[in-house]
Amino acid sequence: xxxxxxxxxxxxxxxxxxxxxxxxxxxxxxxxxxxxxxxxxxxxxxxxxxxxxxxxxxxxxxxxxxxxxxxxxxxxxxxxxxxxxxxxxxxxxxxxxxxxxxxxxxxxxxxxxxxxxxxxxxxxxxxxxxxxxxxxxxxxxxxxxxxxxxxxxxxxxxxxxxxxxxxxxxxxxxxxxxxxxxxxxxxxxxxxxxxxxxxxxxxxxxxxxxxxxxxxxxxxxxxxxxxxxxxxxxxxxxxxxxxxxxxxxxxxxxxxxxxxxxxxxxxxxxxxxxxxxxxxxxxxxxxxxxxxxxxxxxxxxxxxxxxxxxxxxxxxxxxxxxxxxxxxxxxxxxxxxxxxxxxxxxxxxxxxxxxxxxxxxxxxxxxxxxxxxxxxxxxxxxxxxxxxxxxxxxxxxxxxxxxxxxxxxxxxxxxxxxxxxxxxxxxxxxxxxxxxxxxxxxxxxxxxxxxxxxxxxxxxxxxxxxxxxxxxxxxxxxxxxxxxxxxxxxxxxxxx
Amino acid sequence: xxxxxxxxxxxxxxxxxxxxxxxxxxxxxxxxxxxxxxxxxxxxxxxxxxxxxxxxxxxxxxxxxxxxxxxxxxxxxxxxxxxxxxxxxxxxxxxxxxxxxxxxxxxxxxxxxxxxxxxxxxxxxxxxxxxxxxxxxxxxxxxxxxxxxxxxxxxxxxxxxxxxxxxxxxxxxxxxxxxxxxxxxxxxxxxxxxxxxxxxxxxxxxxxxxxxxxxxxxxxxxxxxxxxxxxxxxxxxxxxxxxxxxxxxxxxxxxxxxxxxxxxxxxxxxxxxxxxxxxxxxxxxxxxxxxxxxxxxxxxxxxxxxxxxxxxxxxxxxxxxxxxxxxxxxxxxxxxxxxxxxxxxxxxxxxxxxxxxxxxxxxxxxxxxxxxxxxxxxxxxxxxxxxxxxxxxxxxxxxxxxxxxxxxxxxxxxxxxxxxxxx
Numbered sequence: 001x002x003x004x005x006x007x008x009x010x011x012x013x014x015x016x017x018x019x020x021x022x023x024x025x026x027x028x029x030x031x032x033x034x035x036x037x038x039x040x041x042x043x044x045x046x047x048x049x050x051x052x053x054x055x056x057x058x059x060x061x062x063x064x065x066x067x068x069x070x071x072x073x074x075x076x077x078x079x080x081x082x083x084x085x086x087x088x089x090x091x092x093x094x095x096x097x098x099x100x101x102x103x104x105x106x107x108x109x110x111x112x113x114x115x116x117x118x119x120x121x122x123x124x125x126x127x128x129x130x131x132x133x134x135x136x137x138x139x140x141x142x143x144x145x146x147x148x149x150x151x152x153x154x155x156x157x158x159x160x161x162x163x164x165x166x167x168x169x170x171x172x173x174x175x176x177x178x179x180x181x182x183x184x185x186x187x188x189x190x191x192x193x194x195x196x197x198x199x200x201x202x203x204x205x206x207x208x209x210x211x212x213x214x215x216x217x218x219x220x221x222x223x224x225x226x227x228x229x230x231x232x233x234x235x236x237x238x239x240x241x242x243x244x245x246x247x248x249x250x251x252x253x254x255x256x257x258x259x260x261x262x263x264x265x266x267x268x269x270x271x272x273x274x275x276x277x278x279x280x281x282x283x284x285x286x287x288x289x290x291x292x293x294x295x296x297x298x299x300x301x302x303x304x305x306x307x308x309x310x311x312x313x314x315x316x317x318x319x320x321x322x323x324x325x326x327x328x329x330x331x332x333x334x335x336x337x338x339x340x341x342x343x344x345x346x347x348x349x350x351x352x353x354x355x356x357x358x359x360x361x362x363x364x365x366x367x368x369x370x371x372x373x374x375x376x377x378x379x380x381x382x383x384x385x386x387x388x389x390x391x392x393x394x395x396x397x398x399x400x401x402x403x404x405x406x407x408x409x410x411x412x413x414x415x416x417x418x419x420x421x422x423x424x425x426x427x428x429x430x431x432x433x434x435x436x437x438x439x440x441x442x443x444x445x446x447x448x449x450x451x452x453x454x455x456x457x458x459x460x461x462x463x464x465x466x467x468x469x470x471x472x473x474x475x476x477x478x479x480x481x482x483x484x485x486x487x488x489x490x491x492x493x494x495x496x
Numbered sequence: 497x498x499x500x501x502x503x504x505x506x507x508x509x510x511x512x513x514x515x516x517x518x519x520x521x522x523x524x525x526x527x528x529x530x531x532x533x534x535x536x537x538x539x540x541x542x543x544x545x546x547x548x549x550x551x552x553x554x555x556x557x558x559x560x561x562x563x564x565x566x567x568x569x570x571x572x573x574x575x576x577x578x579x580x581x582x583x584x585x586x587x588x589x590x591x592x593x594x595x596x597x598x599x600x601x602x603x604x605x606x607x608x609x610x611x612x613x614x615x616x617x618x619x620x621x622x623x624x625x626x627x628x629x630x631x632x633x634x635x636x637x638x639x640x641x642x643x644x645x646x647x648x649x650x651x652x653x654x655x656x657x658x659x660x661x662x663x664x665x666x667x668x669x670x671x672x673x674x675x676x677x678x679x680x681x682x683x684x685x686x687x688x689x690x691x692x693x694x695x696x697x698x699x700x701x702x703x704x705x706x707x708x709x710x711x712x713x714x715x716x717x718x719x720x721x722x723x724x725x726x727x728x729x730x731x732x733x734x735x736x737x738x739x740x741x742x743x744x745x746x747x748x749x750x751x752x753x754x755x756x757x758x759x760x761x762x763x764x765x766x767x768x769x770x771x772x773x774x775x776x777x778x779x780x781x782x783x784x785x786x787x788x789x790x791x792x793x794x795x796x797x798x799x800x801x802x803x804x805x806x807x808x809x810x811x812x813x814x815x816x817x818x819x820x821x822x823x824x825x826x827x828x829x830x831x832x833x834x835x836x837x838x839x840x841x842x843x844x845x846x847x848x849x850x851x852x853x854x855x856x857x858x859x860x861x862x863x864x865x866x867x868x869x870x871x872x873x874x875x876x877x878x879x880x881x882x883x884x885x886x887x888x889x890x891x892x893x894x895x896x897x898x899x900x901x902x903x904x905x906x907x908x909x910x911x912x913x914x915x916x917x918x919x
Contacts, residue, residue: 230620271693271744272701319698321745322662325691327705328620329569337569339618341705426904427616428569 001135001153003128003173005166008159010036012067014105017094019076020045020052021113029109029159033071037063041071053077054086055472057097072097079115084126085407087118089472091130095153096470099135104154112161124160125168131156132176133473138187171302175487178298179480186290186465186478190266190283195232195314198265198286199240202293202312208300211245220353227332228353231346232315234270234323241354244296244310248303250496256307257494258364259296259486260354262347262371263289263314270317270343272326284478285347287465288370289314291482298487305496309362313354317346329428333357334450339428347373348443349432352450359454366395366455368489369447370482371462376439378463385411386481387460389444395455398493399485406484407473410459413441420445522550526557527899530580538581551588552597558584559605560900566616603726604914608907611719615892615905619691619708623663624739627690627711631668631718631737637725640671650758651782653774656765658740660695660748665740667779670721672733674919680790681732682917684721685779687772687796688714688739695742695768697751709905710772712892713795714739716909723914731919734787738775742768754853758782759876764853772798773869774857777876784878791820792883793916794873795909802866803890810836811908812887814870820882824916831911832900835886844871
């Protein structure tokens with residue numbers, strides 16, 4: 001789908017999307033179209049339940065007096081509540097109505113209504129962003145999809161008087177590229193995306209100026225990463241650790257911010273195997289790594305003036321004749337020993353070495369890890385919020401604010417010594433599980449033992465990486481939760 | 497009487513701290529003392545007006561209890577027990593006789609501690625090859641050690657159990673020839689599953705880490721051989737360890753597979769997690785064939801059912817001779833490794849009749865699995881050989897502190913086997 005911007009005019013073909021404010025208040029373009037249609041749009045609205053509330057839509061086919069195939073009224077809600085997120089939702093909802101309508105050309109009219117919380121150009125840019133985000137489909141494996149079920153929209157034109165809209169859209173377009181990459185790699189089945197092929201995806205970021213370095217098992221063994229390697233030892237696929245470096249700051253040697261992602265490309269649970277029902281979901285147990293890769297693409301794509309490191313630990317957790325056994329004791333790169341009580345608590349084992357390696361090698365200003373880490377976080381927070389754990393209040397606040405701004409909300413959960421004690425082992429420095437109680441928290445406590453004094457936050461995205469229902473800007477499936485958040489965090493606090 | 501040095505801490509029968517130590521048998525008194533001493537500045541002199549025998553037994557009890565669970569994989573923690581005094585001296589009128597007896601008891605304690613260490617070792621550090629190497633290490637004490645490739649010696653059941661792991665199985669044979677050449681040996685057989693995932697009949701994840709201890713029977717036999725050789729027992733004893741790792745690899749044994757055993761009977765493996773009886777069946781039959789046992793005893797962490805039947809304070813005893821059973825029961829009491837006899841019943845045969853083979857390896861009938869398992873083994877033992885089977889699944893590890901050791905691996909069986917060997 002090609003997106004372009006044009007001066008406001010009344011289109012003469014395709015589909016036209018116009019905004020309606022709460023209480024049936026037409027935006028100027030809606031009014032103009034309604035005039036052409038001899039009041040037909042208003043009549044259609046009155047005959048329906050559509051009142052202009054946010055997320056409402058109403059499609060009017062071939063209104064008399066116009067030459068367009070359809071007009072879609074999309075609710076904007078109250079003008080003074082229209083911010084960037086509402087603009088994205090507007091664009092997303094609009095596109096969802098026409099994506100498979102049969103129309104190839106779609107116009108979205110963005111009118112400067114008095115009282116908006118957002119400048120006209122930004123409004124238009126965010127509408128386009130929302131529409132683009134919603135246009136994503138992972139359909140490459142449908143070989144027999146009927147033509148009428150396929151997306152028909154080829155061209156999206158955003159009608160806006162502000163010439164700055166196009167410029168404002170450019171960085172958002174780059175972010176959408178990052179989001180799409182994440183959705184792609186998260187959606188791909190595990191026979192296609194596995195440690196080496198995901199590392200190859202990372203390698204492609206070199207085209208954007210990202211320096212990419214991949215460590216294989218031999219190198220990790222030399223570094224003493226017994227914690228990460230133990231997880232992958234049951235699989236025929238070779239484990240990988242990929243480092244992506246974006247040095248966009250003026251001072252190339254300035255300490256970077258580091259993002260670390262859990263990349264368990266498929267998680268059977270290993271010898272502590274998972275039940276068969278729902279196991280297919282475990283192809284997206286690399287959602288943390290996926291988000292980090294997408295964020296790196298977004299940052300490089302918009303040439304963010306910041307130094308950022310992305311590190312992903314990529315493994316496949318499989319049961320086999322050579323798999324890790326419950327009760328095994330492994331030595332992490334940090335020198336700390338771990339008794340692996342449950343081979344299905346493997347994400348933290350991967351992150352332990354990835355975090356330590358990042359801290360030691362790059363001396364970052366701050367580290368943020370993302371991981372589909374615990375089922376317990378879904379019990380705690382559901383699919384709305386990701387769990388936030390941190391050893392630094394300021395970093396936690398920055399992340400919370402960034403999450404709110406981009407619609408990827410976080411909720412902070414507690415940490416403390418009492419939880420840490422649950423990890424005590426009789427035979428090693430720690431166990432990899434702390435019992436049923438506070439499972440997400442003890443997982444975070446485990447990670448905290450591998451970050452030293454660096455400001456660090458951990459995002460448990462097990463509940464948010466995948467959506468079972470459509471949202472305004474994301475069809476059901478991989479959400480790429482974290483990409484926009486990390487980009488926003490950098491934009492807010494880590495840029496020149 | 498040995499005089500205490502100046503500056504020594506002297507514990508006498510009249511001190512209040514020793515009231516509970518001051519009565520009863522010397523060996524448990526030593527163990528209680530060991531639990532009281534950590535943190536005591538040494539040296540400590542124990543003056544309880546003991547005979548030579550009692551002094552040695554007290555020291556033995558003390559050494560048995562003075563065991564620190566495997567600490568090599570972790571850093572010291574704040575709540576670790578305090579160190580023992582560097583030196584404890586037990587006063588007696590006949591120190592020479594006491595020392596001589598203690599020298600015979602100390603190797604037994606070493607065997608117990610070795611068994612405990614081996615049970616605690618994680619599966620990645622102690623696989624079949626590493627356990628076999630532990631057997632090999634006893635060569636330095638004069639034990640003859642032979643490691644057999646199961647497949648090459650017709651031990652098909654042992655080979656089958658190990659085939660799902662990348663770490664191959666092995667039969668370790670440990671010979672101690674301390675008695676007359678013609679004397680038939682005591683043969684001790686141990687189940688040595690260095691890790692038991694259950695194979696394709698995979699176990700639930702909860703507590704599976706405990707399965708690193710599924711070689712508790714082999715550890716007991718190995719510890720006993722360490723004790724017997726260490727004290728140069730005047731007896732012939734052979735230890736046989738059936739060692740394998742049970743894993744669900746691509747080459748693993750499948751439920752429904754039929755295997756012709758070493759002994760010749762065919763077995764339908766309906767549950768790959770009932771693997772202990774398979775490796776023991778071959779090891780017992782092989783032992784009857786090659787070792788001319790005077791007495792054959794096996795020890796195995798064999799069934800979860802025995803824990804439900806007897807709890808954690810008695811091991812299950814099965815025997816094909818009442819005299820052997822009586823002897824083991826008595827020794828078990830004397831060594832504080834108590835056994836409880838359970839029935840070997842032909843009625844179990846109905847539970848594991850197979851449609852395609854001579855036997856299934858698992859019954860799921862009305863009879864408890866521990867009885868079934870014992871009866872299953874009996875089919876592979878030459879009826880002319882006096883044989884006993886100890887199901888130590890409940891006693892190999894303790895979830896609370898014991899008289900002779902802290903919670904964790906107990907080394908159950910070492911003292912019993914050592915006493916059984918005699919000499």
